[in-house]
Amino acid sequence: MKICSSIVPVAALASLGTALVIPELAGEGERRPKEHKGHKGASREHEGLTVKMGKPNSEDVVHMASQLSDEVSRRLAPLVTPRSADVLENRYIVLFRKGVSLEEINFHKELVSQVHLQEVSQMSEDDDFFEGIQMEGMFNSPEGGIDQAFDINGVVTGYAGYFPEKVVDAIRMSPLVEVVEKDSYVYTQKADTENNAPWGLARISHREKLNLGSYNKYLYDSDGGKGVTAYVIDTGVNVNHQQFGGRATWGKTIPEGDDDEDGNGHGTHVAGTMASATYGVAKGADIVAVKVLRSNGSGSMSDVIKGVEWATQAHQEAVKKNKPGFKGSTANMSLGGGKSPTLDLAVNAAVKAGLNFAVAAGNEDQDACNTSPASAEGPITVGASTLSDDRAYFSNWGSCVDVFAPGLNILSTYIGSETATATLSGTSMASPHVAGLLAYFLSLQPGKDSEFFNAEQSIAPDQLKKKLLAFSSKDVLTDIPSKTPNLLIYNGGGGDLKGFWGSKDVAEEFNEKVDLDLHELVENLGSKTDAVFGQIRGLMDRLDII
Structure with a gap:
């Protein structure tokens, strides 16, 4: 399965976290998006990095390899595996942090999609990644990538899809991302x-x-x-x-x-x-x-x-x-x-x-x-x-x-x-x-x-x-x-x-409103009625009546 022929270095995948937004570095260990007012074709600079806003292209992805920093590598969103669950292989749910703008979300998803396509283009057609998608048979996405997005009352926002491990690592580097969770089966x-x-x-x-x-x-x-x-x-x-x-x-x-x-x-x-x-x-x-x-x-x-x-x-x-x-x-x-x-x-x-x-x-x-x-x-x-x-x-x-x-x-x-x-x-x-x-x-x-x-x-x-x-x-x-x-x-x-x-x-x-007479009768019978009812209940159980 060859989607495009360009070769993206692993470093370019890792740089995704820096490229998705311009993070505000306000202290070691903090991860939050910086608010901005961008527009198509605009560019922004921060910490020596230059990133174009708007729709990314393949040149953006490759160029980001040179912008990788040690600071970004310390900002990984947690990867959660649901306890006591059957996971869907290579499928993940990505949850954005609160306060992320629609522009940042759209840019993030566009770039994730491009990086994903370039990564899977280097995989063999019989790679386990593709076989896993076909075996699940739950989503119509033969090459994987983002296939769902959700926004619940503006509080819980994110997306889901099939991604190779390198793309998941890159997604976790984004300061927009709160958590990445392995998707799993749910049962009645x-x-x-x-x-x-x-x-x-x-x-x-x-x-x-x-x-x-x-x-x-x-x-x-x-x-x-x-x-x-x-x-x-x-x-x-x-x-x-x-x-x-x-x-x-x-x-x-x-x-x-x-x-x-x-x-x-x-x-x-x-x-x-x-x-x-x-x-x-x-x-x-x-x-x-x-x-x-x-x-x-x-x-x-x-x-x-x-x-x-x-x-x-x-x-x-x-x-x-x-x-x-x-x-x-x-x-x-x-x-x-x-x-x-x-x-x-x-x-x-x-x-x-x-x-x-x-x-x-x-x-x-x-x-x-x-x-x-x-x-x-x-x-x-x-x-x-x-x-x-x-x-x-x-x-x-x-x-x-x-x-x-x-x-x-x-x-x-x-x-x-x-x-x-x-x-x-x-x-x-x-x-x-x-x-x-x-x-x-x-x-x-x-x-x-x-x-x-x-x-x-x-x-x-x-x-x-x-x-x-x-x-x-x-x-x-x-x-x-x-x-x-x-x-x-x-x-x-x-x-x-x-x-x-x-x-x-x-x-x-x-x-006292319904069947009052019968209710009073049962009350007067007291414990004897309870014993009789217990026997009747047992008989009904054996006869599969109720």
Whole structure:
């Protein structure tokens, strides 16, 4: 594969760090871009170096070899390999430092592209670099180079692509670059499949442990979710499913060459728990599919970041349009991979932009702080609980977990037909309970019914997160490791939400509204009923009824 015949010395590659911008050398070890007002054709001098601004050419690249300095070599951006992750060989995510101008970014990317092309032109066609790209088959870029760029709320900006090692070394020398991260695989957080068990909604609408009178009773406000958009960042959504009643639309497919459909089922199941008519927490919310994982349930970290970017921008556009009745947005990511600082920053930036986020804690029965996006601070990280109020055996734990939600044997929508359902288990099933609950609370905010309300007045995500956690049922779960919060989400039991928004907790009043006579009967039976229910629960498990 010969793209051009010019030979670029290794020193020219190394000089890329000096050439991308003119760094302000303000002390040993500091790396930051210098603000400037350049224009096409202009040149700038600093520390004896002369660099043309505007679009670079091959002469610029070769000339930079003579400008290499020891100062630049000490300014390498860190190279991060996500912990406990399967990396994509020779693929990297590059994150810019804060405050970098658009002009600097464009010049940087132009020069990286030229240096990359000149470097790969010297490689043999059967080089492992090219073979690796072809084996991955995830991106249409036979010679590599930059193939994605992202900008999340002006806070997290960067790009991704396949690069040889020498080009990566050169990129790390740029004072514009904060970190270079090896791209890695991301997977759905589904644990296993069982038979039908629609109990999760009932659990989040009762403070007390479920019993014969409550295990299949979901108490809720029928207006919950109306006016809220719920982004499902996953494998896609079966948007034609009858359970969505026309409220589901296809937003974006990120993986190149993939179809606008859910070929896996995971995303459709998640969407159903969030907002379907029968299985959803917020039954009135609108659903938008953002496909970042392929039909096999896996994808790249860079694609996930692009999905977060798309959902964030879509939310911001909706806020600007100020459509009557729009009350805000939520997002769910029931996926995870190794520890990725870039993905964590991306999700945090989305939250700061106003997107209320829930993410799965993971299914490895380990510290959730070892994985991303579970370790991000902005979203709500969700562990999985069981019908008997235990921590699910697979659920991750630790200080990065914020709250628990039902995640074992969860019935929801699926693929294959417009009426298909399936029962799945995993923190993937727990997280959408929280994303749906965020939509539920958003839609029921005080003052939301005013025709003058607009989404910019909506409660900030960090404040809604605090209220949701404070309103959760405390110390009701067992098998909770140390430094892990013992909290189970609660929707208020279908009554008014004075207890949630700041007044006294009226949870007991909520629970008395539905099936009052049966509830009193069960209360009077006391421990005997609990014993009977335990026996029935065991029988149902053996018969695969729920």
